[in-house]
Amino acid sequence: MIEVEHLSKIYGSTAAISDITFSVEPGEILGFLGPNGAGKTTTMRILAGYLPATKGTAKIAGYDVHENSLAIRQKIGYLPETPPLYPEMTVEGFLHFVARIKGISAGDRRQKVEAAMQRCNLQEKRKVIIRKLSKGFRQRVGIAQAIVHDPPAIILDEPTVGLDPRQIIxxxxxxKSLAGTHTIILSTHILPEVSMTCxxxxxxxxGKVVATNTPENLMTQLTGGSGYELEISGEPALAKQVLQNISGVILVESMPTSDHYRPHLRVISQPGTEPGKDIAAALIRGxxxxxxxxxxxxxxxxxxxxxxxxxKQLSPETETTETETTETEGETI
Structure with a gap:
């Protein structure tokens, strides 16, 4: 549904994003995760047709973002970090306005607006002026305007930033309710957002994509999977020697502790192994x-x-990082 290949955006001598490649399958929620200034918003703006790319291609539903900008805008719903709302309009009036400018026919407009309000739980707020809404409800209105024309792809840039815990949930x-019928790319730097949603x-x-995979596979590939934390007595260096000889153990390291008489160790095991019994037996024998x-x-x-x-490089979809980037502020309606 969404295909990005060797995409770059360069401002002068600074690369905001550099040669990034990834894809999003139909009905999937992809978490686009990175620290502030990593290039997330730049990528989202290129996909939404707001910014042109310097190099590379981006396609949504088979249409090239640069060559078919108008067709792309009919295929996507876009929620920038700051929702593009008119604060003096009512919720219902704003959504009817958005539906009209997105080309929904007059005969279908009311049904589409009602469906968007129902999906975003906005029915009771339909006559409320947007500026009087809480931030959480304004975010809902922002999502409603992104889905009112029922697009196959939805682009959400930091959709929960600034919300309280209840609003985030x-x-x-x-x-999550939009998955399956919509393909979603969700940009965020909030880790729980990804693990619970994507x-x-x-x-x-x-500016570079350094890994693409399921959260579970990434955790196994980078950290070696699961392990054990131990509290023991004795010399930690000797304990490490004992534990490193156990089959399935790939790393033994000391952990910070204020108790000098009871060292804490972390043991990382190979994926698919369960050396816990052998670890306990080896320590007791030692x-x-x-x-x-x-x-x-x-x-x-x-x-x-x-x-x-x-x-760090991972195979097959990982690249090392190079230049640090910054992202410009400001959104568009």
Missing amino acids: DVRNLI SRVAIINR GFDLYEMRRVSASLEDVFLQLTTEE
Whole structure:
């Protein structure tokens, strides 16, 4: 549904994005994850037809974004970070206005507006002036204007930024309800947003896509999967030697602790292995007291920090980072 190939945007000598490639399958929610200034908004604006790319191609529903800009705008719904709302209009009046400028016929307009309000739970707010709405409801109106013409692809740029926890849950559930019938690309730097909403992740850093995969596969590929945290007695260096000889153990490292008499160790195991029993037995045979042994799993935060603080390459869809970028502020209606 969405295909991006070797896309670049260069301002003078600065590359906002550089040679990025990724795709989004029909009905999928792709989390476009990266730190502030990584190039997320630039990419979203190119896909929405707001910015031209310097190099590369982007296609949505088979149409080239640059060559078929008007056709693309009929195929997408776009919510920029700041919702493009007219604060003096009512919710219903604004959505009718949007439906009209998006080319919905007069005969279908009321039904489309009602469907968008129902999907975004805005029926009770239909006559309320937009400036009087809470930020969470304004965000709902922003999503409603993006889906009122029932587009096959939806582009959401930081849809939950600035919302309170209750509002975040509501918007997140709304986005998840759109999956399947719509293809969604969700730009964010909020890690829980991705793990709770998206089926696949593309991580961008310094203008380059450094990994594309499911969150689970990324966690396994980068961190080696799950492991164990141990609290023991004895010399940690000797314990490391004992543990490193166990089949399935790929890394043993010390963890920070204020208790010098009970060192804390982290043991990372190979994917598909369960060396917990062997770890406990080896420590006891070696004369170490085992006070606590806790199973831990890698998190998306571990993956994100590793990819955005190191120049690490993954196969097959990973590239190393090069130039640091900044993104301009401001949105368009």
